[in-house]
């Protein structure tokens with residue numbers, strides 16, 4: 482078995498689907514473990530991969546730990562027996578804490594975001610010095626299959642969680658607020674939602690080749706409509722609200738990591 486997945490839920494499942502689609506692993510090379518036999522079979526059938534028990538985990542080259550952090554203490558004794566390489570995507574559990582529980586220092590830690598569901602995750606990757614080139618390579622391939630990978634030092638994981646992990650919620654609020662504005666000026670909700678989404682989609686695409694400030698300046702011409710709106714946004718503190726949101730989310734991620 483090349484890859485055992487412990488926790489094939491929303492995020493573990495998204496990474497599995499990406500890896501299968503991009504042929505990083507084949508269905509025969511992946512096993513899903515779940516303590517409940519019925520659930521284990523259900524999940525493996527859903528993804529078309531193998532249902533494995535504890536001995537299957539022992540025989541796998543890589544273990545992807547994708548359970549909720551509060552369940553890590555349940556699975557740790559079970560997966561620790563094999564030693565070797567582990568890839569974790571649990572939020573708030575440091576690579577060192579994982580190594581301590583598992584008795585292996587070949588730990589790669591990843592922090593994906595919701596974009597993984599559509600192949601557009603921003604994923605941070607960090608590893609202990611004992612992780613081998615092959616370990617890092619495997620993690621990079623897995624997470625590249627669901628988006629873009631950023632190699633970061635682990636002390637940037639909490640800030641990364643504040644910006645990239647929590648960011649989809651902030652962007653969704655911006656989309657909702659834009660649609661509210663649209664409704665206020667006369668569109669029905671459906672059209673307003675669609676227009677807000679289309680604007681954000683096009684802006685994200687344009688930002689691939691433009692700096693945000695330059696793009697804003699391009700739209701906001703002298704004495705025009707956009708600069709009037711920009712003035713209203715500045716007056717109402719959108720910019721400082723967003724800075725503080727990311728700071729608060731980053732601080733909260735640090736607090737949760739401390740609880741480990």
Ligand SMILES: NC(=O)c1ccc[n+]([C@@H]2O[C@H](COP(=O)([O-])OP(=O)(O)OC[C@H]3O[C@@H](n4cnc5c(N)ncnc54)[C@H](OP(=O)(O)O)[C@@H]3O)[C@@H](O)[C@H]2O)c1
Nearest residue numbers: 487488489490491492515547548549550570571572593595
């Ligand atoms: N969702 C995100 O946006 C996101 C982003 C970054 C990181 N993460 C991290 O991803 C991890 C999973 O989050 P999620 O949102 O994917 O949660 P989730 O959908 O609840 O997935 C967790 C999965 O683990 C299974 N499970 C529970 N106990 C288990 C055990 N002892 N052995 C094996 N499998 C077990 C659950 O089974 P059941 O289906 O039976 O409950 C579920 O399928 C978390 O550590 C989280 O911090 C999530």
